[in-house]
Amino acid sequence: MDIKIKRGSVSDEKSDAAVFMLFEGERPKGALAGIDGILGGVISRSIASGEFTGKRDETALFHNPGKTGPARIIIAGMGKRDKFTPDSLMRAAGAAAALAGKTGLKEISAHSDPPEAMSAHRFASLIAQGMLLALYNFDRFKKTESDKKRVKSLTLLASDRAMEAALKKGAVEGRIIADSVNFAKDMINAPANEMTPSVMASRAKAAAKDVGLKLKVLEADDCKKLGMGAFLGVAMGSKQPPKFIVMEYQGGKPVDRRQGPYVIIGKGITFDSGGISIKPSEGMEKMKYDMAGAGAVIAAIRCAAALKLPVNLVAIAPCTENMPGGAALKPGDMVRAMNDKTIEIISTDAEGRLVLADALCYASRYKPRAVIDIATLTGACVIALGDFAIGLMGNDRGLIDEVVKAGDTANERAWELPMWDEYLDAMKGDVTDLKNVGGRKAATVTAGKFLQEFVDYPWVHLDIAGTAWEEKGRPYCPRGATAIGVRLIVEFLKRKSA
Numbered sequence: 001m002d003i004k005i006k007r008g009s010v011s012d013e014k015s016d017a018a019v020f021m022l023f024e025g026e027r028p029k030g031a032l033a034g035i036d037g038i039l040g041g042v043i044s045r046s047i048a049s050g051e052f053t054g055k056r057d058e059t060a061l062f063h064n065p066g067k068t069g070p071a072r073i074i075i076a077g078m079g080k081r082d083k084f085t086p087d088s089l090m091r092a093a094g095a096a097a098a099l100a101g102k103t104g105l106k107e108i109s110a111h112s113d114p115p116e117a118m119s120a121h122r123f124a125s126l127i128a129q130g131m132l133l134a135l136y137n138f139d140r141f142k143k144t145e146s147d148k149k150r151v152k153s154l155t156l157l158a159s160d161r162a163m164e165a166a167l168k169k170g171a172v173e174g175r176i177i178a179d180s181v182n183f184a185k186d187m188i189n190a191p192a193n194e195m196t197p198s199v200m201a202s203r204a205k206a207a208a209k210d211v212g213l214k215l216k217v218l219e220a221d222d223c224k225k226l227g228m229g230a231f232l233g234v235a236m237g238s239k240q241p242p243k244f245i246v247m248e249y250q251g252g253k254p255v256d257r258r259q260g261p262y263v264i265i266g267k268g269i270t271f272d273s274g275g276i277s278i279k280p281s282e283g284m285e286k287m288k289y290d291m292a293g294a295g296a297v298i299a300a301i302r303c304a305a306a307l308k309l310p311v312n313l314v315a316i317a318p319c320t321e322n323m324p325g326g327a328a329l330k331p332g333d334m335v336r337a338m339n340d341k342t343i344e345i346i347s348t349d350a351e352g353r354l355v356l357a358d359a360l361c362y363a364s365r366y367k368p369r370a371v372i373d374i375a376t377l378t379g380a381c382v383i384a385l386g387d388f389a390i391g392l393m394g395n396d397r398g399l400i401d402e403v404v405k406a407g408d409t410a411n412e413r414a415w416e417l418p419m420w421d422e423y424l425d426a427m428k429g430d431v432t433d434l435k436n437v438g439g440r441k442a443a444t445v446t447a448g449k450f451l452q453e454f455v456d457y458p459w460v461h462l463d464i465a466g467t468a469w470e471e472k473g474r475p476y477c478p479r480g481a482t483a484i485g486v487r488l489i490v491e492f493l494k495r496k497s498a
C-alpha cells in the first residue's frame with residue numbers, strides 16, 4: 001500500500017472510501033459532520049439508533065449516493081475518549097484498513113484530525129503502522145486471489161502546508177516501522193525447512209545491505225575458537241550448520257561511542273524439536289517460531305538504522321536448530337560456556353538458555369551500555385502470563401522501568417517478575433557450576449536467573465513464549481507471528497535518542 005499526503009478536504013477527494021475515526025458515544029463533528037450532511041444524515045442516524053456506537057474495533061461502511069468525493073465512508077470506533085491511547089488509533093486504523101481490504105477497495109483516503117492534542121507526525125505514523133500491519137498477510141505458499149483484493153493506496157489529507165510536512169514525515173516513519181515488523185513476521189512465519197540458520201543469515205545480510213549495517217556471521221569453527229560450548233552443544237544434533245549473527249549500527253554521536261553500544265540479543269532456534277528430550281508431537285509444528293527473538297532483533301536494528309536513530313546498536317542472533325541427531329547433546333552431558341562456566345544438561349529441551357548464555361558472554365566484549373535479550377524461552381511464561389504480557393526480568397532498576405515504559409507505549413506490554421537470589425539455588429549444579437533445568441517451580445524466573453550468570457552489565461531479559469504467536473488474530477495483528485519486541489525495542493531506542 002502506497003501512502004500519499006495531499007492538501008485538501010477529504011470530502012472533495014475521489015477515493016473508494018474515506019476513513020474517519022470516531023470516539024464512543026460522540027456525534028460527527030467537523031469534516032465528518034459535513035460528509036454526514038452530504039449523505040443525508042445516515043451516519044448520525046446510525047449513531048442515534050445505536051447501530052454504530054464507536055466502541056473499539058467497531059466499523060461501519062456507508063455508500064455515498066452523490067457524484068463527487070469518496071464513493072464510500074468507513075467509520076471506525078476508537079472507544080471512549082477518556083481511555084484514548086496511541087493504540088486506540090492504531091487499532092481503529094487497522095480495523096478500517098482490514099474492512100477496506102476485505103471489501104476489495106483499492107484507494108482509500110483519511111481525514112487527518114489528530115485526536116487529543118496528538119501531533120500530526122505521530123498521527124500519520126500510527127495510522128500508517130495500524131493499516132500496514134493490519135494488511136499483512138503471509139500467503140506466499142497459497143495460490144490465492146488475495147492479490148486482487150489488496151488496498152493499493154492511502155491518501156492522508158492535510159489542512160495546511162505545515163500539517164502536510166508533518167504528515168509526510170510521520171508516514172515515512174510509520175512505514176519504516178511497519179515494514180520492519182512485517183520483515184520479522186516473514187521470517188518467523190516461514191516454515192523451518194526454509195528458515196534455516198543459513199537462511200536467517202542471508203536475511204540478515206539483505207537487511208544489512210538495505211540500510212547500511214556491518215554484518216558478521218560466525219561459523220561453527222569461529223564459535224569453537226571463542227569457546228561457545230553451550231551454543232555449539234545445541235547445534236550438534238542438527239545437520240544444519242549454526243550461524244551466530246552479529247549486526248552493528250553506528251548512528252551515535254562521537255560522545256556516545258565512548259559509552260558503549262546498546263546490545264539486543266534474540267534467541268534463534270529455527271526449530272525446537274526438544275532434541276533427545278523430545279517434545280510431544282502435538283503442537284510441535286509451532287516450534288518453527290522459536291526464532292522469534294532473533295527475527296525481532298534483526299528487524300529492530302534494521303528499523304533503527306532506517307530511521308537513522310542517533311544511537312549505537314549491536315544485534316546478536318545465535319541461530320541453530322535443536323534436533324535429536326546422532327551427535328546431539330544428551331541428558332547428563334556437560335557443556336562449557338564462553339565465560340568458562342560449566343553446565344550440566346538435564347533436558348536438551350532447555351536449549352534457549354544455552355544459546356543465549358554464549359550470546360550474553362559475547363555481548364560483554366562491547367562493554368555495552370545496556371543489553372536486552374528477547375526469547376521464546378519458557379512454557380511456564382505462557383502459563384504465568386498468557387497471551388498479553390511479556391515476562392520481564394533484569395538487574396537494573398532504571399533500565400527495567402525504561403523497557404516497561406517503552407512496552408506500554410508500543411502496546412507490547414511487559415510484566416516484571418522477581419529475581420531474588422533464592423531463585424538461583426534451583427539452577428546450581430551438583431558436579432557443574434550450573435544445570436540447565438531447575439524444576440517446575442517458577443521456571444520462567446529460574447531460567448532468567450540462569451541467564452544472569454552470564455551477564456556483567458545492565459541487562460533486561462524478555463520472555464516472549466506467550467506473546468510471539470497470535471492464534472486468533474487481533475485488529476492490527478493477523479494470525480501467526482506477532483513479531484513482538486520490534487516496536488518495543490524501537491520505542492526504547494527512540495526514547496534514548498530524544
Ligand code: BES
Nearest residue numbers: 347349350352376377378379380437465
Ligand atoms: N521453546 C521452548 C519454550 C516455548 C514453549 C516457547 C511454548 C513457546 C511456546 C523452550 O525451548 C523449551 O522447550 N522450554 C522448556 C524448558 C524446560 C525443559 C525447563 C519448557 O518451558 O518446557
Ligand code: MN
Nearest residue numbers: 272349350351
Ligand atoms: Mn526447548
Ligand code: ZN
Nearest residue numbers: 269272290352
Ligand atoms: Zn526453545
